[in-house]
Amino acid sequence: MTRITFDDQTFVTKKDETVLHTLLRNNIQVPYGCKAGVCQSCLMRCLGNTPPPTSQVGLKDTQQKQNYFLACLCKPESDITVTLPNTESSWLEVEVIEKIELSTNVIFLKLKSKEPLAFFAGQFVNLRRNNDGVIRSYSIANIPNGLHELEFHIRILPNGQFSRWVADELEVGMQLSLSHAQGDCHYVEEKSEQPLLLIGTGTGLAPLFGIIKDALSHKHSGEIHLFHGSRNESGLYFENKLRELTQKYPNFHYTPCLSGENVSEKYAQGRANQIALEKFPKLNGWRIYLCGQPEMVLHTKRVAYLQGASLKEIYADAFTS
Ligand SMILES: Cc1cc2nc3c(=O)[nH]c(=O)nc-3n(C[C@H](O)[C@H](O)[C@H](O)COP(=O)(O)OP(=O)(O)OC[C@H]3O[C@@H](n4cnc5c(N)ncnc54)[C@H](O)[C@@H]3O)c2cc1C
Ligand code: FES
Structure with a gap:
């Protein structure tokens, strides 16, 4: 049992509880998103003492030295005093300039910033709702176009607070806050002849679509194989766009996969990751991108490694929620 002091109030942690959970349980409003050490929106700083190293995974050296840590990963072993960093200046104001229903449960959102944005397609940003500060991470589905625009595919969960x-409620013309782009799930120009395998479930297509566009715009010459999975047809949004790309670029291949019942001949039947890994049993030399459902991402990463892929060549974004 340890004590956490925040804003002159002290709270006692329960067994195995993180700083984030202790504060939220006591109705203290602090920012958070994924609760899994990915989005970094729960960044805090220890005053006077050092946080456990396991709560600093993924932070820059300079942040670690200044005792910054991720509250969702931090299970303090001794009493600590913590504070929120002054991060207001790191948020950008963006405006919704387009909102389209891509399917019954996926929305396309285009946001525009007044200031230049530095990002690679496939990285993710945190979006913050301005009225109450709720934050969630979303992957960038477009390549930079010089117009300071970002595109997203957002899956609507029936009771999802943000989605x-x-x-x-979100309408064209409304403002949101946007963090800088993070993550290494993006195209890299070197090795343009390398075969690429991209596997995504649901809106896991968002970063993959951006990565494919980036690769094709850089004239990637290696084979590019996309497997997009869903339970039913409505989850396979962008089907026409992707089929058009296969016509235009002979090295791009698209396999839409359905794991539900009564699957039409147009689709491969089964889970996208299983179909892809069976089709390509030897993955030595491939670069692999996995995005979407966390269980699929973790499992596929392990199997791809066992089938010969180098861990350094597997880029993954698990959409933890
Ligand atoms: C790096 C990263 C990138 C991401 N990129 C994207 C992206 O590009 N597009 C995207 O759509 N999402 C993406 N996500 C997920 C996104 O951040 C949110 O977690 C998601 O939109 C849910 O937020 P919410 O506030 O609507 O739901 P919340 O209010 O946070 O509720 C989520 C809860 O819904 C429940 N839930 C989960 N799955 C289902 C389901 N199938 N049916 C019913 N309930 C369910 C769970 O209990 C979960 O706790 C990403 C996440 C991460 C970490
Ligand atoms: S990293 Fe802690 S909430 Fe996302």
């Missing part, structure tokens, strides 16, 4: 609000 439901995007569907029901």
Whole structure:
């Protein structure tokens, strides 16, 4: 049992509880997103003492030295005093300039910033709702176009705090806050002849679509294989766009996969990761991108490694929620 002091109030942690959980349990409003050490929106700083190293995974050396840590990973072993960093200046104001329903549960959102944005397609940003500070991570589906625009595919969860609000209340002209782009799930120009395998479930297509566009715009000469999986047809949004790309670029291959019942001949039947890994049993020399459902991402990463892929060549974004 340890004590956490925040804003002159002290709270006692429960067994195995993180700093984030202790504060939220006591109705203290602090920012957070994924609760899994990915989005870094729960960044805090220890005053006077050092946080456990396991809570600093993924932070820059300079942040680690200044005792910054991720509250969702931090299970303190001794009493600590913590504070929020002054991060207001790191958020950018963006405006919704387009909102389109791509399928019954996926929305396309285009945001525009007044200031230049530095990003690679496939990286993710945190979006913050301005009225109450709720934050969620979303992957960037477009390549930089010089117009300071970002595109997203957002899956609507029936009771999702953020995604439901995007569907029901967010309108063109409204403002949101945006963090800088993070993550290494993006195309790299070197080795343009390398075969690429991209596997995504649901809106896991968002970063993969951006990566494919980036690779094709850089004249990637290696084979590019995309496997997009869903339970039913409505989850396979962008089907026409992707089929058009296969016509235009002979090295791009698209396999839409359905794991539900009564699957039409147009689609491969089964889970996208299983179909892809069976088709390509030897993955030595491939670069692999995995995005979407966390269980699929973790499992496929392990199997791809066992089938010969180098861990350094596997880029993954698990959409933890
Ligand atoms: C790096 C990263 C990138 C991401 N990129 C994207 C992206 O490009 N597009 C995208 O759509 N999402 C993406 N996500 C997920 C996104 O950040 C949110 O977690 C998601 O939109 C849910 O937020 P919410 O506030 O709507 O739901 P919340 O209010 O946070 O509720 C989520 C809860 O819904 C429940 N839930 C989960 N799955 C289902 C389901 N199938 N049916 C019913 N309930 C369910 C779970 O209990 C979960 O706790 C990404 C996540 C990460 C970490
Ligand atoms: S890293 Fe802690 S909430 Fe995302």
